Amino acid sequence: MTGESRAQGFPALWGEIAEIGRTAGGGYLRYALTEPDLTLRDWFRIQAHRRDMPVTDDGNGNLFAWWGDQWGRGAVLTGSHFDSVPHGGGYDGPLGIVSGFLAVDRLRAAGHAPRSPLAVVAFAEEEGGRFGLPCLGSRLLAGAIEPAVAAALTDRDGVTFGEALGGLPAGPLPGLKDRVKALVELHIEQGRQLEVPVGVASAIWPHGRWRFDFTGHGDHAGTTRMADRRDPMLTFAYTVLAANEEARLTGAHATMARVEAEPNATNAIPSLVRGWLDARAADPATMDALVEVVVKRATERAGRDGTEVVVTPESLSAEVTFDTALAGRIAELLGGAPILPTGAGHDAGVLSAHVPTAMLFVRNPTGISHSPAEHAEDADCEAGVEALATVLGELT
Amino acid sequence: MTGESRAQGFPALWGEIAEIGRTAGGGYLRYALTEPDLTLRDWFRIQAHRRDMPVTDDGNGNLFAWWGDQWGRGAVLTGSHFDSVPHGGGYDGPLGIVSGFLAVDRLRAAGHAPRSPLAVVAFAEEEGGRFGLPCLGSRLLAGAIEPAVAAALTDRDGVTFGEALGGLPAGPLPGLKDRVKALVELHIEQGRQLEVPVGVASAIWPHGRWRFDFTGHGDHAGTTRMADRRDPMLTFAYTVLAANEEARLTGAHATMARVEAEPNATNAIPSLVRGWLDARAADPATMDALVEVVVKRATERAGRDGTEVVVTPESLSAEVTFDTALAGRIAELLGGAPILPTGAGHDAGVLSAHVPTAMLFVRNPTGISHSPAEHAEDADCEAGVEALATVLGELT
Structure with a gap:
């Protein structure tokens, strides 16, 4: 040619x-x-x-x-x-x-x-x-x-x-x-x-996407005592860092790049924060173990924050x-x-x-x-x- | 009456x-x-x-x-x-x-x-x-x-x-x-x-709002090695937790309840994450010290993440x-x-x-x-x- x-x-x-x-x-x-x-x-x-x-x-x-x-x-x-x-x-x-x-x-x-x-x-x-x-x-x-x-x-x-x-x-x-x-x-x-x-x-x-719905109690950011809060942004933030740490430890890739908060107002503790986890690894066992640990750590943290987390797989590619x-x-x-x-x-x-x-x-x-x-x-x-x-x- | x-x-x-x-x-x-x-x-x-x-x-x-x-x-x-x-x-x-x-x-x-x-x-x-x-x-x-x-x-x-x-x-x-x-x-x-x-x-x-612009490098969430990333979502997440910790330590109120990510796509490391800090305290000295520490910790973390943070006060009420x-x-x-x-x-x-x-x-x-x-x-x-x-x- x-x-x-x-x-x-x-x-x-x-x-x-x-x-x-x-x-x-x-x-x-x-x-x-x-x-x-x-x-x-x-x-x-x-x-x-x-x-x-x-x-x-x-x-x-x-x-x-x-x-x-x-x-x-x-x-x-x-x-x-x-x-x-x-x-x-x-x-x-x-x-x-x-x-x-x-x-x-x-x-x-x-x-x-x-x-x-x-x-x-x-x-x-x-x-x-x-x-x-x-x-x-x-x-x-x-x-x-x-x-x-x-x-x-x-x-x-x-x-x-x-x-x-x-x-x-x-x-x-x-x-x-x-x-x-x-x-x-x-x-x-x-x-x-x-x-x-x-x-x-x-x-x-192998790779996939998991949606994490973190729910807490919407409340006034100015007047609610720190001890009384159930702020799902904290659980989200902890999960972002946990996913990154676990990926580094296991040689996998993990990213939380998309986030939505409700009501997403500066002066209102959110009632809901949604984050999406993108996880990938050279083999399925590594990826599955990574996601499992991230979910476990998010759930533990939710217990400490007084929030709840529900994880929904949105796509999985073998x-x-x-x-x-x-x-x-x-x-x-x-x-x-x-x-x-x-x-x-x-x-x-x-x-x-x-x-x-x-x-x-x-x-x-x-x-x-x-x-x-x-x-x-x-x-x-x-x-x-x-x-x-x-x-x-x-x-x- | x-x-x-x-x-x-x-x-x-x-x-x-x-x-x-x-x-x-x-x-x-x-x-x-x-x-x-x-x-x-x-x-x-x-x-x-x-x-x-x-x-x-x-x-x-x-x-x-x-x-x-x-x-x-x-x-x-x-x-x-x-x-x-x-x-x-x-x-x-x-x-x-x-x-x-x-x-x-x-x-x-x-x-x-x-x-x-x-x-x-x-x-x-x-x-x-x-x-x-x-x-x-x-x-x-x-x-x-x-x-x-x-x-x-x-x-x-x-x-x-x-x-x-x-x-x-x-x-x-x-x-x-x-x-x-x-x-x-x-x-x-x-x-x-x-x-x-x-x-x-x-x-x-006294209370106020500060906008934190965290900038990094937009990239592919699936293919970018963890070590090569400059992910501003990490710096944002760390700052959310730092603000909460500092408020608890000082008896102040601090909240990051509003967030915007760009491009906010599951499979794309963000190039920009914006978060807003709402901070309040019984006296101005406590509030100012709180904000100063949060900005300092965010800046230090940005150095570790390879990201940058610019903080803009949006409102201040004495x-x-x-x-x-x-x-x-x-x-x-x-x-x-x-x-x-x-x-x-x-x-x-x-x-x-x-x-x-x-x-x-x-x-x-x-x-x-x-x-x-x-x-x-x-x-x-x-x-x-x-x-x-x-x-x-x-x-x-």
Whole structure:
């Protein structure tokens, strides 16, 4: 493959979406099925149309642009998601979709004649930033969540996923295993682990989200004696620090990054503080033990604070080991690309339980992600496109 | 004074406003100059009209219903505020206004002929729940804040106080000291200090609000190594616990009840966490020392977390000692009512620097305030009206 006959390089196509959903702070607000995401989905349809790739919608919010038979046997999928965490970076997700279209361009420019159908995919609500459950689109496609359950998930304004989608999700695609022979998701790397432009994923750490509802007694902050208080903010604060300590002790990752207090007024002791724990580890036993200790410490502290804590798991993603043979074959194809695990969840992780799945990572020089400072160099993104085209050419 | 000729008892008049701004959880959303507060202000005008009391507006959002010359020399004011903390109780504020109108009824029924003008007052934005600065209306009336500064204060939606008011506040009333010879504010007690129906205030603890901006590095919660993090939620959590500890050690009150995180997403380490400290103590030295230690401990912890903290005082209310002679005279009038201090700020506290000021407290059986559970018995509220009528009758 050479660059000579390329219609468009990475920076030009990337530039088309760079301002969609961008905020003054440089980060993105691209919540699933809100206006910026809908604009990106329109852009997807335009890109597909330009390339004579018919678009199908699986009824779960996921879009597919086809080169070859739609849902023919043994298709190869490539793509990622458009939605962002609030004020996140622009690469996490969209890089995989843009790279998919550019890889198609390269294959065509090189005269590739695919023997299998190939689709560029845009998965819906991967971050869980709007409806709370990450990888919602891929979970529905894979049958990993009931359509009615997904439809009832609500955003912060009380809008349900079903309302945003315009109806009940279609649910799993019949015969998914036969129809798809491989999924290759390209994604920006999110640690600081990759020292060459492109790597291959080995595994995703098991991870999950737990909601902690700390309840106490709402009261006047000025007049209530310290000894009479039942202040759930104290229990929350203790739990934030406990989660951090336990993660450091066990080599796991634990974060409490989201908080809501009621009434959230300066002069009123809260009646309720809600905090969310994000926990991940290299193996499920470590993660489970971590969460257990954090819950235990929170409960003990609640006893001392006169508060109560109720813990609700909101999502759980089992450990994913990507198809080892496929990862090895890809690494070899790419001239010995490094194979590395990640702590981040992905649609490819959800689908790996159903179809052979692989991921390509593009170098992230600072490791920063879920932040406006997330960045990849154009040259590394070009190398990612090149690698993806090579892999898709081999698989189709 | 007897109850025989009363047009209306406490429960009937109280019932007229009980549902205004009430939420499903039983608490009230009566932010200053929002729809529920405007409805209460209309109700105030109707009550005044029913009693042939002309209403004046001082241009600062404060309403006055007059019995006698408007702003004549040596007027006596009584009243409180309509606005609530979010999801607060119904008594904190409105009890003083309702009791003011009922006291006028009792004085008239008893044939009282006032020698001085008397006004029932509704002060604006006492809680600071909407624009962040408590006692905004009384501060403006007293000249304790520049009108332009008050006008520029913004609510959470970016609406300024000036916009909500419909223009620049009028500022201090010329000749306030000559025009007002006494202010008597009746209020529900907010501790658990009063064992008889009615008491008299001696003092208000010095108190203030400080905003803590904790900044760190936004990053991916799943992939960022614990050692590489600069997570401001940790510094916030530590500061919450430190403020509580220091208050317990010094006999002061300290609360961090309001928090905002950015981006406030489960899977993104925040770049910014904002927390507000409410601190109060029996004397200014104790309060200042408390805040100093909390800031010091927060700053030290920020050094360990790799974060930064900037502290901004948002309001400061000096210690208030109410007019000792007036309090003694009132306590005696009421047959030896107890005299007690409070940790809560009040419009009467602001005005006490300018005119002789007193407060009556109505018993609060649980001490709970700033919560839907705030409550006073009807019989105690009736006793409050009776006491207020006695005091106003004596003063006018």
